[in-house]
Amino acid sequence: MLLGLVLSCTQKQNETAQINKPINEPIAYYYDELNAFKLLERSDxxxxxxxxxxxxxxxxxxxRRGRYDEYHGKLTRxxxxxxxxxxxxxxEQRGNRTKPMAVAEDSLYFNCDSTLVNQELTIRYANYQSKRFKITSTYNAFRIDKKLYGKSGDKLFLSFGYRHPIVNELVILKYDYYANASFRTKTSASGFYVVIDNIRIKTLNSVSEGGEYISAPKFYLKRLTKKNGLSQGRHLYKPKND
Structure with missing residues (x-):
């Protein structure tokens, strides 16, 4: 029992020392991965x-949940x-699980930024059949096969050349039946606070100065090291200017 206490104390001391160790690298990564055992879809x-x-x-x-959120921010210590x-x-991806304002049995409504106009959009059904369309506007309606996407429980997967900025994989959006699909970029979002050390990063509760709730990301992530790499063949993308 004494040996166990000594080992526990030693582990806590080592963890404390690691936490207090300064972050010397110019670039550090933190992550959390769920459902890495999935074979037919990417892990969260x-x-x-x-x-x-x-x-x-x-x-x-x-x-699997049809969610994509990407934040870019500047830090103030x-x-x-x-x-x-x-x-x-x-x-952000928006519109999942909500019906469009105008419902048509054979159409999918897709709203996006002007930066995606003239890009190619691929719609893939759950049975892996796919069809390609051209994005012609910020508000689009695409003809779909209602036999493959026409009842509750049916799903669509959309991709249009947008890549994940950290792992460089093609972003694929999943939408449930009658979803009003949307993918937009905003130039601002609610600010938030983070606590950073050498082994983890976490957000604090996000409230405005007036005490009202604001929408902001919430996460608790561990440091990504060579010992605990990403699963499913994912790799970090390192641009030439990094």
């Missing part, structure tokens, strides 16, 4: 890229470990 991945303790990119993606994040870019 929450991953953050920290650049010079000055800038972060955080992406939360779940193919409050104390040794607490930082405020001012978001200057927010990319």
């Amino acid at each position: 991945l929450n991953i953050l890229k920290l650049i010079n303790l000055d800038t972060l990119i955080y992406v939360s993606s779940s193919e 409050i104390n040794d470990s607490l930082y405020h994040v001012r978001c200057y870019k927010h990319v």
Whole structure:
């Protein structure tokens, strides 16, 4: 029993020393991965890229739940470990599980930014049949096969050349039956606070100055190291200017 207590104390001391160790690398990664055992769909991945303790990119993606959120922010240091994040870019998937304003049995409505106009959009059904369309406007209606997407429980998978900024994989959006699909980029989002150390990063409860709830990301991520790499063949994308 004494040996167990000694080992426990030693482990806590080692963890404390690791936490207090400064982040010397110009770029650090933190992540959380769920359902990595899935074979037919990607695992849920929450991953953050920290650049010079000055800038972060955080992406939360779940193919099975039909969710994609991407935040870019600048950090302002409050104390040794607490930082405020001012978001200057927010990319989000919206519309899942909600019916469009105008319902047509054989159409999918897709709203997007002007940056996606003239891009090719691929619609894939649950049976892996696919069809390609051209995005012609910020508000689009695409003809679909109602035999493959015409009742509750049916799903569609959309892709249009947009890539995950940290792992560089093609972003695939899943939408449930009668979803009003939307994928937009905003130039701002609610700010939030993070606590950063050498082994983890986490958000604090997000409230406005007036005490009202605000929408902001919430995460608790561990440091990504060579010992605990990403699953399913995922790799970090490192641009030439990094």
